[in-house]
Amino acid sequence: MIDANRLWWQTGVFYIVYTRSFKDKNGDGVGDLAGVVEKLDYLSQTLGVDAIWVAAIYPSPMADFGYDVSNYTDVLPLFGDLPDFDELIAQAHRRGLKVIVDYVPNHSSDQHPWFIESRSSRTNAKRDWYMWADSRSDGSPPNNWVSVFGGPAWEWDKATGQYYMHTFLKEQPDLNWRCPALKEAMFDVARFWLGRGVDGFRIDCAHHIIKDPLLRHNPPNPAPADTAYKPLGEYDSQLHLYDREHPDVHAVWREFRQLLDSYSATQPRAAFGEIHVFDWPKWAAYYGQRLDELHMPFNLGLIGAKWEVRTFRRLVDGIEAALPPGAWPNYMLNNFDESRSATRYGQAQARVAAMLLLTLRGTPTLCYGEEIGMTNVSIPPERQQDPFGLRVPGLGRDPYRTPMQWNPGPNAGFSAPDTPHLWLPLAVGYREVNVETELADPTSFLNLYRRLIACRKAMPALLWGDYRPVDGAPSVDGVPEDCYVYLRQAGDQRVLIALNFSAHEQYVALPSPGLGRLVLSTHLDRQGGAFLAGISLRGNEGVIVELPAEDL
Ligand code: NOJ
16 A cells, blocks of 8 residues: 555654663563564554654663763663664564664763763863853853753853753753764764664754854743643743754754765655644744755644644644645654643543544654553652652653553563562553553454554555545534544545544534445444435544545
8 A cells, every 4th residue: 555655754653662661571670672672563563553763772871761861872781782772673674664763962961971071171172062151240150041841051060160051951961063073973973873774863852952152041931821832830931032943953954864865775764853843834944945854843733732623623734734845744642751642631532532643644653552542650759750750840751651551460561570660650550451451352442543553554545645624514514613524535535534522422414415434433333334414423433434536
């Protein structure tokens, strides 16, 4: 079914493997690369995804669980070593699975040898590799910038008498991408992983790397509560005009794209950026005006969206409208930084959300455990790990990072049954919510995800067809306001997706008589002919209906 003219990152389903939490092969209570290799058949065959982003694998003192990298060209020994990584690439590629790794360009660890050198003296050759600045005349930091994780974004270095900038923790100093030698060293990091055969990079904080050269103060945010995303405490008190998204960032990603292109003749490589920007034209700018920057800036919009049709509809239509010509969209409901969709929306609603994710135009990205309906796990205070949560109570990400639930046995099959301590506690309900149990239940969450993925792969209209929302007529016939209905069409194939966001029965009446074919219901209990003049949807039900070839 896959069209050779379309690239793997357009036709594939992505899956985030949070390495610490996916599968612990060596029984130390923490996931590892050998564990990921063990589960490749599950990923490629049982579930049917096409690309895995193996997250946060580099050596790190773990101040921010791997996003404080102390060596960009090695693997954290807790997870394995470079030969283990090579084995993962080889085994994944043997199964047709692509492998994406992190690229963390905005900051390193303060334990990275580059930073240790940089802070050793003002005249060190690597001084300029990081963001150093003098204090103001009263000794205060160079400007008012605040850290995403709370507190000032500047840390005083007594030995050299200057401040250094950190967008996140003080243990994560920001790199200076205006320094050509730093840029070249970071491009060498990319070359290192491309040489080992990775298919792509997920670029952490890609919009943060270039700041205002004049270090101007950020203005106050007049509406701090009005966040398009989750509330971030003190960080929301400013408009981030000067500490991120400087226009010069685009030149860097254009050059990075050229680097990837130079490796793509026989193996197409791609860059996906973490862009926490919710103004769609600004977000879309990261594709590049000529599609010459990131292949896809990851879109995080669905994660913050309230469960109501008009919000989702406005979001998808806004994203579609903002795309430069030829750009390929993408969506995700979950990642390891965010509350899980089954908790945000509820179990029944999360099934409908899954149908949305896997039927929209654009690459879907799932996060480990989403496919079995994992929910947030409440973490007792003494087991909390995430420094963000320890600094800003309530914002910790541990509840979304708990071990994957593979079976109903001890340690949920994440680790050996006799492993005494897992790095985070398991979900209380894992004996019911796990891969093994759900595989045996024909209507489970997991079987819904499997069916949706299989359906997407089998239908060109879902894979690369156009997207067209269907509006309700203002009469009794039409689309009720609690339903999100859209068409996907490729060639002669036309597929209607109707999603009931409410808990009540709804009746979708289309202007076309005739009979369609109900391909899938989120309840997984009906298939067959569907009269298009009136499709009735049960509460929290979504359906995929293949239409006859004539116009709707
Ligand atoms: C995004 C990562 O996913 C998150 O875990 C991390 O804390 C920040 N970027 C900073 O690197």
